[in-house]
Amino acid sequence: MTDIDKSNFAPGDAPTYESVLQCMRCGFCLPTCPTFALTGRERSSPRGRVALARAVHDGKLTFSEALKEESFFCLDCRACTTACPSGVKAGEVMEVCRSQAQQFFPGGHLSQKFRSFVLERMLPDPDALEKSMLPNRLYQRLGIQWLVRHSHILKLGPDWMEKAEGMMPKIGEPLRQQLPEITPARGEKRGRVAFFLGCVMSLMYGEVSRQTVRVLAYQGFDVLTPKATKCCGAPHLAEGDRETSRQLALHNLELFLKEDVDAIVTDCAGCGASLKEYEELLEGLVPHEKLEKFRAKIRDVQEFLAEAGLRSEGLKPVNTSVTYHEPCHLCHAQGVSKQPRDLIKAIPGVEFREMNESSWCCGSAATWGLKFTEESQQVLDRKLNNIKATDADHLVTANPGCHLQLAWGLKQAGIKQDVLHLMELLGQATPE
Amino acid sequence: MISQAAVARLRDMLGTKNVLSEPEDLLTLGYDSTPELSGQPDVAVYPPDLDGILTAIEIARDEGLPIVPRGSGTGLSGGSVPVSGGMVLCLNRMNRILEIDEANLTATVEPGVITLDLFNAVAEKGLFYPPDPGSQKISTLGGNVMENAGGLRGLKYGVTRDYVMALQCVLPDGSVVNTGGKSVKDVAGYAFKDLLVGSEGTLGIISEITVSLIPPPQTRKTLLAYFDTMPKAGEAVARIIAAKIIPSTLEIMDQATIGCVEEFAGIGLPLDMAALLLIEVDGHPAVVEEEAAAVHKVLQQVGAAEIKLAGNADEAASLAAARRTALSALARKSPTTLLEDATVPRSMLAETFTEIERLTDKYRLTVGTFGHAGDGNIHPTVLCDERDRDQMQRAHAFYDELYEKVLAWGGTVSGEHGIGVAKRDYLARQIGPAGIAVMRRIKDSFDPRRMLNPGKVIAEK
Numbered sequence: 001m002t003d004i005d006k007s008n009f010a011p012g013d014a015p016t017y018e019s020v021l022q023c024m025r026c027g028f029c030l031p032t033c034p035t036f037a038l039t040g041r042e043r044s045s046p047r048g049r050v051a052l053a054r055a056v057h058d059g060k061l062t063f064s065e066a067l068k069e070e071s072f073f074c075l076d077c078r079a080c081t082t083a084c085p086s087g088v089k090a091g092e093v094m095e096v097c098r099s100q101a102q103q104f105f106p107g108g109h110l111s112q113k114f115r116s117f118v119l120e121r122m123l124p125d126p127d128a129l130e131k132s133m134l135p136n137r138l139y140q141r142l143g144i145q146w147l148v149r150h151s152h153i154l155k156l157g158p159d160w161m162e163k164a165e166g167m168m169p170k171i172g173e174p175l176r177q178q179l180p181e182i183t184p185a186r187g188e189k190r191g192r193v194a195f196f197l198g199c200v201m202s203l204m205y206g207e208v209s210r211q212t213v214r215v216l217a218y219q220g221f222d223v224l225t226p227k228a229t230k231c232c233g234a235p236h237l238a239e240g241d242r243e244t245s246r247q248l249a250l251h252n253l254e255l256f257l258k259e260d261v262d263a264i265v266t267d268c269a270g271c272g273a274s275l276k277e278y279e280e281l282l283e284g285l286v287p288h289e290k291l292e293k294f295r296a297k298i299r300d301v302q303e304f305l306a307e308a309g310l311r312s313e314g315l316k317p318v319n320t321s322v323t324y325h326e327p328c329h330l331c332h333a334q335g336v337s338k339q340p341r342d343l344i345k346a347i348p349g350v351e352f353r354e355m356n357e358s359s360w361c362c363g364s365a366a367t368w369g370l371k372f373t374e375e376s377q378q379v380l381d382r383k384l385n386n387i388k389a390t391d392a393d394h395l396v397t398a399n400p401g402c403h404l405q406l407a408w409g410l411k412q413a414g415i416k417q418d419v420l421h422l423m424e425l426l427g428q429a430t431p432e
Numbered sequence: 433m434i435s436q437a438a439v440a441r442l443r444d445m446l447g448t449k450n451v452l453s454e455p456e457d458l459l460t461l462g463y464d465s466t467p468e469l470s471g472q473p474d475v476a477v478y479p480p481d482l483d484g485i486l487t488a489i490e491i492a493r494d495e496g497l498p499i500v501p502r503g504s505g506t507g508l509s510g511g512s513v514p515v516s517g518g519m520v521l522c523l524n525r526m527n528r529i530l531e532i533d534e535a536n537l538t539a540t541v542e543p544g545v546i547t548l549d550l551f552n553a554v555a556e557k558g559l560f561y562p563p564d565p566g567s568q569k570i571s572t573l574g575g576n577v578m579e580n581a582g583g584l585r586g587l588k589y590g591v592t593r594d595y596v597m598a599l600q601c602v603l604p605d606g607s608v609v610n611t612g613g614k615s616v617k618d619v620a621g622y623a624f625k626d627l628l629v630g631s632e633g634t635l636g637i638i639s640e641i642t643v644s645l646i647p648p649p650q651t652r653k654t655l656l657a658y659f660d661t662m663p664k665a666g667e668a669v670a671r672i673i674a675a676k677i678i679p680s681t682l683e684i685m686d687q688a689t690i691g692c693v694e695e696f697a698g699i700g701l702p703l704d705m706a707a708l709l710l711i712e713v714d715g716h717p718a719v720v721e722e723e724a725a726a727v728h729k730v731l732q733q734v735g736a737a738e739i740k741l742a743g744n745a746d747e748a749a750s751l752a753a754a755r756r757t758a759l760s761a762l763a764r765k766s767p768t769t770l771l772e773d774a775t776v777p778r779s780m781l782a783e784t785f786t787e788i789e790r791l792t793d794k795y796r797l798t799v800g801t802f803g804h805a806g807d808g809n810i811h812p813t814v815l816c817d818e819r820d821r822d823q824m825q826r827a828h829a830f831y832d833e834l835y836e837k838v839l840a841w842g843g844t845v846s847g848e849h850g851i852g853v854a855k856r857d858y859l860a861r862q863i864g865p866a867g868i869a870v871m872r873r874i875k876d877s878f879d880p881r882r883m884l885n886p887g888k889v890i891a892e893k
Contacts, residue, residue, distance in 0.1 A: 024763040025465045027506045027570040031546070040478070040525055041457070042505070048460035055459050066456040085696045085760035 006059035010103040013242045015093040020054040023047060023088045029080035034361045034379050035073055043070060046080035046090030053093050063097075063104045071097035073372070075365040075379075076238065078332035082359075098240030119241045123199070123231045124248055130174045133203050137171045160370040167408040168204075175206035176227060183213050183223040190220035190308065191262040196252075196275065198268035199231050200400040208400075211427030212267040212301055218430045219311050221262075228255055233281075234274040238366040246285065249278045253286065253294050264297045265304050267423050269399035270366075272300040273333035300330060302398055302422055306339035310346045315429040317349030322425065323390040323417075324352070325383065325406060326359040327399030340398060340422055347429045353390040357382070364405035380409045388415050398422045434474040434519070438495045442477060445487045450478040450525070461520045464507040466854055467768050468818055471513050473500065473520040480525060482639045485602050489637070492519045493604070498886045501633040503544065503575030506567040508771065509852030511579055511632045515887045521637065523574050529553050530640070536614045538597055540642045543574025547581075550643075560648035562589035565848070566756045574638050580630030582848030584752060587806035588680040588714075591848065593629040600640035601628055604883045614642065627874070632850050633885040635878040649714035652680065653724045654748035657736040658705040662686055662789065662801065665707035666781035668734040669805045672711075673778050675730055677723050681712035682806025683755050688815070689802040692761035697754040705737065709805065710755055712748065758802040759813060766798070766815035770827050773855070774838045775809040775847035787837050788812050794833075795826040809847030835861070851889045859889065 007014070029046035030036055036045035043052060049070055055061035074094040081089050106112055122128050139145050145165075148154060154162040176197055185192075193216060201209045216223045230252060233245035252275070256264050266272045279295045299307070322344060331337040337359065344352050363369055363379030370376075383406070387395050395410070395417045397403055407419040434453075442451040452458070453475050463470040474497060479485045492499050498518030505512055514520055527544035532554055539554055539561065547568040551561050564583040565571050571581065577599070582591040598612035612618060612625040628635055659665040665684055672682065685693065685708045694701040701708065709731075713723040724741075731739050742748040763769045776784050785801070788810075792799045803810040812834065814827040835845055835858050845851075845858035860868055871890055875882075886892050 018767070021767040022763065024467065024760060024769050025463055025505070026760040026763075027465065027504055027567065028757070028760055030504060030570050041452070042460040043456045045460075051460050051463065052456055061455060061459060064456065066454055070456070085693075085757035086763035087696070 006057070008056045008059055008062050010063070010100055012103065013096050013099040015053050015057075015096045017057050019089065019093055020050050020057060022086055023050040023054070023090075024086055025051070026086070028083050028085060029088075029090060032079040032083040034075055034077065034079070034363070035375075038375055038378060044073060046084075046088070049074060049094055050088060050090050053097060063100055065105065067097065068101035068105050070094070071101050075328070075361055075363075075368055077328035077361040077365060079328065079359065079361065082332045082335075095237055096242075098238070099242045100240075102240040115239070119236055119239060120244050123235055124244060126176060126199070126230060129199060129231075130176070130203065133171055133174065136168065140171060159373040163373055163408070164370055166412075167404045169404065169407070171204060172206050175202040175209050176229075178206070179210070179213060179225045181225060181227065183217045183225070185220045185222045186218050187220055187311075189222065192222040192224065192260070193304070194256055194259050194261040194264045195223050195225045196232070196256070196264055196266040196271055197225055197229055198266060198271040198400065201268050205400050205403065205421065208421040208424055209267055211421070212423040215305075215423055215426050215430050216265065216301070219305060219308065224259055224261060226255055226259070232271040232274040234270050235366060237274070242281070246281060249281055250285070253278060253282065253290070256297075257290065257294055261297070263299045263304055264294075265299050265301050267301045267398065267421065269300060269327035269330035269334070270401060272298065273329040276334060300334055300336050300398070302330070302340040302343055303334070303336045306342055310343060312346060312348070314431055315348055316431060318347055318425065318428045319349040320394060321351040321353055321392040322394045322396045322420075323355045323387060323392040324358060325355070325362060325387070325395060325397040325402060327397055327402045328359070328361050328365070330398055331359045340396075343422060343426065344396060347426060350425070353392045355390045356386045358386075360386075362402045362405050362409075364401040366401060369405055376405075380405060384409050384413050384415060387417060392417060394425070395419045396422050396425055434495055434497060438491055439475060442475065442488070442491055445491075446477065446479065446484055450480060450484070452476040452478075461502065461505075461522065462514055464505040464510060464512045466508055466510040466513065466852065467770055468824075469510040469513045469515075469853060471515045472517060473514040474517050476520045476522055478522045478525045482600075482602070482608070485521070485637055485639055486606055486608075488519065488521055489602060489604060489606055492883065493606075493881075497883075499604070499637070499883055500885050501574070501578065501637050503572030503578075504546070504567075504570045506571045507575065507579060507852060508773070508849040509579075509846070509854045511850050511852040511885070511888055512575070513853060515853055524572055526639070527572075532557055532559070533614065534559070537645045538614050538642050539645055540598075540640060541573050543572060543577070543638050543641060545573045547571050547573060547576055554645050555648070558648070559645040561595065561643060561645055563592045563595055566759070568756075573641050573643075577629050577638055577641055578631065578633050579850040580848070582804065582807070582809065584681050584683060584755065584804065586804055586809070586848070587682055588678045593626060595643045596625060596629050596641065597644050598642035599625050599628055599638055601636035601638055603636050604879045604881065608639070609636070612642070630850065632852060632888050634875055634888050635884065637884070649680070651717045651720050652712055652714035652748070653720050654742035654751060655711040655724065655727060655731070656740040656742065656751065657709045657711065657731045658702065658738040659707040659709070659735075660705070660737050662707045662785035663782040664734060665709055666785045666805065668709060668731055668736065669781050670779050671730045671734055672727055673806070675726060677713070677726055679711050679723070679727065679806060680714045681710060681752070683710040683803070684708065684805035684810075685710075685755065685758060685802040686800060688765070688798070688800035689758050689762060692764050692800065693754050693758055695764060696757055696761045697750070699750055699754055701754075710751055712752075755802075759811065762800040762813050762815060765800075766817060768816045768818040769813050770816055770824075771811045771813035772831050772834070773809070773811060773846045773849040774834060774843060775807065776838055776841050776843035778806070778808045780841045780843070781805060781808060781810075783841070784810060784838070787834060791830050791834055795830045797823070797826060797830055799830075804847070807847060808843070853887060856889065856891050
């Protein structure tokens, strides 16, 4: 019924008219949006962004530089999706708009080259990605990092560079190279799962995923970790490269559907959300039943263990207090909010302390925290205050992006809490 | 159109971030929650304080620009839609709670304070601000005052007007008027303050608001009752009132609304019931017990299919929160949700529901009905698609015919959403030419140049 001719969107990926028409502008999203909280500017709110996308459809607005800015200024935290009674997905509308932005404003030759190198060559190739970490490892091992940090040389460069350097955790051997293809279940076997190992988890938080696999095995599951796993495609969606994301999704879908497993489990909230959304991303490219079958198997590890029921016999007490930061891509994108809390409370010895605004974004959001360092700091500060107020020993979370940002933020602010992935905490309770 | 020089002057006086003129900003400040309505301002100004408002008004006057005040844009009749362009005056950055006066039980706020923020701030001091529009998490006090917002507790506690004690108001000639005060009794002169409340930004710009507070009820009890027909639920409401019980909340939802709310909130509402009443009684524990029992008895007598008591405060709160999402949840089912704000004497509720059902069939529409049944304030909502002209015509014919009955029964065309643009014709029908003429004279005495929110409440000639 719409007059498609009026639309100012470029051909290819564009938000559907239905997805923007569904917004009835009630504003329930406004108090949940970090960028609206920062600016108080309607166009930087979910309602405003959807209105802009609709205006492009209606031919009232061209896809302007300002709309490009808005599409990338959105954190894609999906808090508005949780809040929207009408079912509007403003974050996803902006995610699609990012690919429009690439069509209308592709950037200069050099930045295009760099972009296509990173998105199309590096990220899709796990071997290349692992090799790219080598300089970082040398940088840390040879003591250059120590020198750089103590010389304050980074203060001379852009803010994002100093922040990125400061965030970098200790880089070890990529976990993908070390994990066996199959880690057998311990005790009475309860099932067989495939583990989707994320890139950041393998490269920067290898120890976390090692614990995840160990916990799953202790809980009675054979854990299969396919070496051929590729990036889930989330970074590509975030940068507006939906085409490469689809290729990666197709690869992973085929790879994991081959395996006879009860579930496909991940400990990265970002990967989990991305995998669960393959259904929409690949609609029309792959038979629907196949997409549904795949979707039905994806579980965040917290969600999976809560469903399976935590086997608590033999767990060692961990006498400590923790608070929990909800990763956006876990609570808002996947609706997994109660399960992590239940798991934490089930660990013997742990005292759980709820923080205020636990599901408010930490300001990391893929590369957002580096692109908008000042705004990111403001979002982070709000979070840090809430964390600090709990006075818990540890901050527990379940996503590498949040982990990096929060660990860095706490250190900068001189707050004593340290950051643990929930599986690390459970790992401490799990006997060797 | 606004001149570039005037924009520069505004930026100079108010700061760059407080003056927006990019198309993307103007586009997103041209709507509120009212379907089918939008406009485009020429400039948007965020005054940081009273001086900012005065500056904005002065420049608007020099430029001959209409001024449209705006809070969070949650209105449902188009009160803040700039239908004839001009300057949108966004008051949501003036959001300080200036004082909570425990000796006088008042709070003084700037107009941009979010309703729930005030509620929470006074609750911390053991006080209660009763008005609670469905959009309390988003709407501003200024917007509440301008639209005389109602809400879920209107039945027992009244609406915004009943709590406004004093207003500071800027008139379009730049004069600042203070009206009302902290004295509980005040009959000096015309009820200027009461006239401003609900004036929808057509008489003055509110720059400061003092509201009265009351002690919170000691305890509350929440009941849920299900019925197999809407008229039966309407009958139950009339009988509760006739039994001389005034619950604090007495809300209704029909089957379509229950379904959508449940789909969003997932709190276990049954999908096979034709109607639901959400009833809360509050006050002294002994009174609450007695009233809850009396309500229970009436519900049984009328023939409720099921009556449930909320297990605890959390459960009661989640029910009320779910009810607040009713309109937005209905939007899951259709791109456009055209809602009305019909209000009838409570003895006529059952007839109203019967009439809604008849008209739904007659005009072949899908309608979700919910509202503040205890106030007689009902929001029948046509689920439609604004791209379908024929359907939209039928939807408007549905309301035309419904309002004919509502007015014949002594009801009103707006219980709490105001007139704005969307309901001007209905207002003219309700109060007649003499009523419109006197409103016009009042408007002209405040705003002779007709700068403030033109086209709202009464049409411009």
